[in-house]
Every structure is written in C-alpha cells, then in structure tokens.
Amino acid sequence: MKISVGIFLMLVASIAASAQKPAAAPKLHASAIQIDVVDVGDVSIPAEFRYAIYERLIEQIRASGVFKTVYRSGDKAAAAVPDLVTLHTEVEAFQEGSQMKRELAPVVVGSTKVDVTTQVTDKDGKKLLDQKMTGKVRIFGENLGATNDLAKRITKLLVASF
Amino acid sequence: MKLNVLLSILMGAGAALAQAPAPPPAPPPNIRHVIGLEKIKRNANGHLTIQNGVMQFTAKKGDATVAASSIEDIFVGTETGQSGGTAGRVVKTAAMAAPFGSGKVLTLLMRTKFDILTVVYRGADGGVHGVIFALPKGLAESTRSQLVAAGAHTSAPQTELKDRTK
Numbered sequence: 309m310k311i312s313v314g315i316f317l318m319l320v321a322s323i324a325a326s327a328q329k330p331a332a333a334p335k336l337h338a339s340a341i342q343i344d345v346v347d348v349g350d351v352s353i354p355a356e357f358r359y360a361i362y363e364r365l366i367e368q369i370r371a372s373g374v375f376k377t378v379y380r381s382g383d384k385a386a387a388a389v390p391d392l393v394t395l396h397t398e399v400e401a402f403q404e405g406s407q408m409k410r411e412l413a414p415v416v417v418g419s420t421k422v423d424v425t426t427q428v429t430d431k432d433g434k435k436l437l438d439q440k441m442t443g444k445v446r447i448f449g450e451n452l453g454a455t456n457d458l459a460k461r462i463t464k465l466l467v468a469s470f
Numbered sequence: 471m472k473l474n475v476l477l478s479i480l481m482g483a484g485a486a487l488a489q490a491p492a493p494p495p496a497p498p499p500n501i502r503h504v505i506g507l508e509k510i511k512r513n514a515n516g517h518l519t520i521q522n523g524v525m526q527f528t529a530k531k532g533d534a535t536v537a538a539s540s541i542e543d544i545f546v547g548t549e550t551g552q553s554g555g556t557a558g559r560v561v562k563t564a565a566m567a568a569p570f571g572s573g574k575v576l577t578l579l580m581r582t583k584f585d586i587l588t589v590v591y592r593g594a595d596g597g598v599h600g601v602i603f604a605l606p607k608g609l610a611e612s613t614r615s616q617l618v619a620a621g622a623h624t625s626a627p628q629t630e631l632k633d634r635t636k
Contacts, residue, residue: 452602
C-alpha cells in the first residue's frame, strides 16, 4: 500500500514538473547578419585575438548556413537588408596561458580563456539575444585556439536561436 | 722562393674569390597565414611580398593581394608555439603516450618563438578584414615598416610590440 502511494506521488510530481516547464522560446528569423568587430573595451587583449575572434565568427557563421548572407562590419550592402540583425561581441575578461605549460601540466596551468558578452540586435537596436560565453584552450594547441572555441560556441547559440 | 710561391698562390686565390659571382639572394622567409585571407587556407605557408603599393601573399594553392592604401591598422606581437608544423604536432601527440611522461621532453625541445603580424584593412565593399600572419622572429617589425612605406596606415606604432612569451 505504502509503495503504491509512493509511486502515485512520484507520478503526480513528475507530471506537475513537466507541466510547469516553460515552452521553448520561439525561433528568431533573419535572412542576414552583420558581424561587428570585437569590442575590447578596457580589457588588455592582443590585437590578434580580437581579429581572430572576428574572422572565425564570420567563417563559422557562414559555414553554419543559418543566415543567407553574412556581412562584415562596415559592409555598405548590409544597410539595404530589411531584416538584418547584428552580432556584437564584447570582451569581458582575457587570460593568456602558455602552450608549453599546458602540455607539461595539462588542465592544471596554462589555459587560455576569453570571456565575452554576445548580443544580437535588430535594426532598431532591440536586443534579441544577450548571453555570456567563454572560449578556452586547455591542453593542446596554440593560444589562438581559444578564439576558435569561442566562435564555435557563439555559432552554436545562433544555430539554436535562429 | 717557397715564400714567393705561397704568396702568389694566396694572391691568385684572393683574386679568384673577388671575381666569384655574388651569392644568390636568400629565399623569402616562410610565413604562415593564420586566418583572414578568404582565398587562402588557414595555416597555409607561403611568402609575403610588398611591391608597388600592394601586399601579396603567395601560397602553394593561390595568392591574395591587399592594397597597402586600404590598410587601416597594423599590430605586431610575439608568441611562443610549437615548431615542425603538422608533422611536429603529430610526432608530439604520439610522444605523449611514451612511458613516464618522457614524451613531454619534446614539448620543451620543440618550442619556437615567432612574430605575429595583424593587418586590418577595408575591402572594396567597406567591410573590415583582419589578417593574421605568423612570421619568423624579428621579421614583423620590418614588414610593418615596409607596409607603412608602401602607404598603409597605422595607429599603434610600437604599443603591440611586446614579448608575451612564457
């Protein structure tokens, strides 16, 4: 008897939990995206990281096929697209590691990490997405590998949202 | 007598050396394209030349040109990485399996310092491009000077030239 009551209570709880789950956010729509040059603010980050993030974002978002057109920052043709969205990336923190240290003592020391805030806005400047993301390289590879990791994560977010 | 013979031999050799043709110019240094040139693959090796106001990167499969006048900024930095390219990476990864971590010695032996040159330019459509090259150590600053002489603009003369290697 006690067991059946327990099972009943568990069933009720699971049904209630599933009923309370928020519905998946509706997907956003845009035919084109413009990628802004990474804003570094006051964070000390080498120029190659800043432009590697920018270039890798363009490369990977193009490869994902989410948007019909991917425009670079400053591209004049973007202004004519009515449903254009813009990707803004702002560096919040940067920690440059060492490839040698990483390979000698993996995970413990030497990891390179870049924290950013990613925002997608529409033509009126309304925020459609706002999320903090991190790119890392923990063991193998050059420090610049963190930019590739970050671009992959941001692209994944865009694929899930559009 | 012997001394005279020796002197004449030495003088003859000296004259022959003086007439020898000048050695051929050193081949242009190998430069790695990290990212940024759309026609060139990532990490492709090639040669960078600056002539007639144009920066040209020539790799095995194709080349790319950028007008120096379209360059808005140039940054120079240094980095420490692994030498040996793809083969070096394969060897090192395989060596990681060696017993007692002995393969890690390769990590120490295969270190190399190199310069990083970041060139920011605007394409014909107004779009911003960032091209990153890895050059042999000590070459980035002279390349930057050549680009500036060819008409490139820059806002950070020396600020990025710092050794961040660890």
